[in-house]
Amino acid sequence: MDAFFASVEQRDNPALRGKPVAVGGSRERGVVAAASYEARKFGVHSALSSKIAAQRCPQLIFVKPRFEVYSAVSRQIREIFHSYTDLVEPLSLDEAYLDVTENKIGMPSASIIAKEIKQRIWEETGLTASAGVSFNKFLAKIGSDMNKPNGFTLITPDMAEELVAGLMIEKFHGIGKVTAAKMQGMGIVTGADLRERPEDELVRNFGKVGRYYYRIARAQDDREVQPHRIRKSIGSERTFDVDLTEEQDMLERLEELAKEVSIDMARLQATAKTVTLKIKYFDFTQNTRSKTFLSEFSSADAIYTIARDLLRTPQLPHQPVRLLGITASSLLYQHDKMEGYQLTLDL
Structure with a gap:
């Protein structure tokens, strides 16, 4: 989007x-x-x-x-995706990979499908999207970032290597600012520079991910679209316009955050066993407090109650607070749960 x-x-x-x-x-x-x-x-x-x-x-x-509105629009857009294929891998509220090799409308052209999806998103939500179409995830992602907004980019196999060679290294998906700066310090400025480096050198300098860098420099990416990619945590945080010093103000913000986390958990049909509270103070120092339970939970009330207790334990923040965050983890998903049953005891 x-x-x-x-x-x-x-x-x-x-x-x-x-x-x-x-x-x-x-x-x-x-x-x-x-x-x-x-x-x-x-x-x-x-x-x-x-x-x-x-x-x-x-x-x-x-x-x-208004995260509840963004989540609702995101669900609306994903319904459009799923009308074409069940192989949808969400990356965030506003982005996803789709594999349309075999699709529900029997269309042999991924480009036509992408343009149809863009048009439907516009007609049904009033919003524009940009699409990248290619033969692997890395190139599709690169294409989606080109020609924005309302863009469409097709990267065919005969275009791929030349396009990657001319790409600035900071534009590579999977290479962040810190890694890009390190590469630039090594004289790796473009995809062509990256392609010149042997795999063992990239592994030596960047660890296992160096193998990934070696492959994408050659426009190679064998990762499949994973429709059930497992998220390990669900969280929300907020930086405040004015530092919070009163307990009631902090509790009100925690209640809002708990609702947002609960909405995301419901969307993913997930429950949690762990809640982590993040507190950042006026001087940018921060700490985290966590609690794990044997039983699982997902309601906003439960998440709020746990976060409230964490706020008070071992003591209320003694400095002005500029940020609060709640994260639910140790997630369990509905499709992974086994049906339980009641044992009958003959007494």
């Missing part, structure tokens, strides 16, 4: 259309969760400090996130 959170806000509020919008944070503090394309022209992007974002774009409009 194109600037997903910001696009949803512009769709639902006509006054925001055509204007630079940041979802999350405020002019004083916080972090940008998403930025509209109008804001990106000023160098505003996700994970950027809100304060810096406001400096770069003085007319930037900050909007509070």
Whole structure:
């Protein structure tokens, strides 16, 4: 999806259309969760400090996130995906891989399917999406990031090696900022540079993932689309405009976070046995508190109650709090559970 959170806000509020919008944070503090394309022209992007974002774009409009709305739209879009194939691997609320080699409409062209999906998303949600079509996941991902917004990119086998060779290393999916900087320090600036390095050198410098780098430099990626990719945790966190010092304010924020985590768990048909509370203080120091149970849970009330107890144990935060986060882990999924039955004892 194109600037997903910001696009949803512009769709639902006509006054925001055509204007630079940041979802999350405020002019004083916080972090940008998403930025509209109008804001990106000023160098505003996700994970950027809100304060810096406001400096770069003085007319930037900050909007509070509505994760329950984004989740609902995400479910709507995935229903469209599943009308074409059951091989859908979600990466986040706004992105997924689809394998349409064998599809439900019997269409031999992945390009036609991708264009149909883009059109249906527009007609049914009023939002635009960008699609990348290719013969493996790495190239499809690269293609989806090209020609945005509302883009379509087809990468055929005879195009692949030349395209990868000319790609700047920081544009490679799977190579983050830190790794890209290390590679650039080694003289690896483009895909062509990466292809020149032997596999054992990449493994020596980057560990096992070096083998992956060796293959993608040659446009090779054998990973399958995994429709049941297992998530190990589900979480939500929030940075506050004003530091929290009162217990009641913290509890109210925890209740909101617990609801968001519970909604995601319900969507994935998951239950949890562990809750972790993250607390970041005004000076950016942070700690985490966790508790694991023998029984599983998924309701917002249960998650909130556990997080509340963690907030108070061993003691309430004694410094102003700038961020709270809740993560549920030790997840169990509905499709993995065995049906139980009651034993009858003859007394």
